[in-house]
């Protein structure tokens with residue numbers, strides 16, 4: 001039976017919800033995710049209060065956001081993912097909804113976060129235009145998305161997305177230039193675009209898939225080392241090509 005992309009995402013994330021909870025249950029993996037979340041949260045402007053996490057999934061980002069900026073709202077299309085959020089971040093405001101049909105008034109938020117959800121929709125400019133409307137003419141969009149500037153990463157991702165049932169073949173990453181252009185088409189000005197995650201991502205990003213790393217002595221220490229190394233490499237023009245993700249900060253024009 002023909003499925004819309006939204007239906008396919010809901011089905012796929014039903015299976016992924018328990019996997020995410022398992023993945024984040026290992027301290028070395030959590031350390032990596034917390035560093036990534038900290039990088040994104042550091043761009044919240046002072047005084048911002050009304051914050052939306054679009055595609056909040058199982059709520060691990062939302063929990064850290066809530067600790068620093070209480071009162072955030074999480075939205076996700078997958079009820080299964082939100083059920084984990086509800087247990088992990090008790091009391092937080094959660095909305096089941098589609099980012100392509102946002103159920104909020106225009107200008108309802110000062111900050112919109114989007115960690116890894118843009119590449120799950122097919123109309124990227126439409127998604128970003130909804131983000132802009134949710135912000136009104138002000139505020140800030142803070143995103144992190146898979147980046148495919150490196151041809152090897154592009155090839156490996158395409159292969160993995162094709163072979164694994166944990167990905168949809170249409171969920172491709174972006175080039176730096178491509179994602180900036182999408183933001184501009186939706187009426188944003190990109191004020192920061194920086195790569196994130198090289199060795200730490202590979203080492204600590206998937207303990208659910210690479211089981212042996214869960215038992216490796218010193219995995220937490222190694223993750224710290226890789227986080228420091230990645231930070232240096234991502235700041236160097238040539239080496240930043242190795243980054244698996246891109247963090248974008250954009251303001252409505």
Ligand SMILES: C[S@@+](CC[C@H](N)C(=O)[O-])C[C@H]1O[C@@H](n2cnc3c(N)ncnc32)[C@H](O)[C@@H]1O
Pocket residue numbers: 006009013054055056057058059060061075076077078081097098099100114115116117120121
């Ligand atoms: C890769 S997960 C990221 C989850 C979370 N932000 C994190 O970093 O752990 C992508 C999330 O986007 C959600 N998603 C996919 N399409 C969506 C849509 N159209 N509207 C809202 N959420 C969507 C999925 O259900 C999933 O929870």
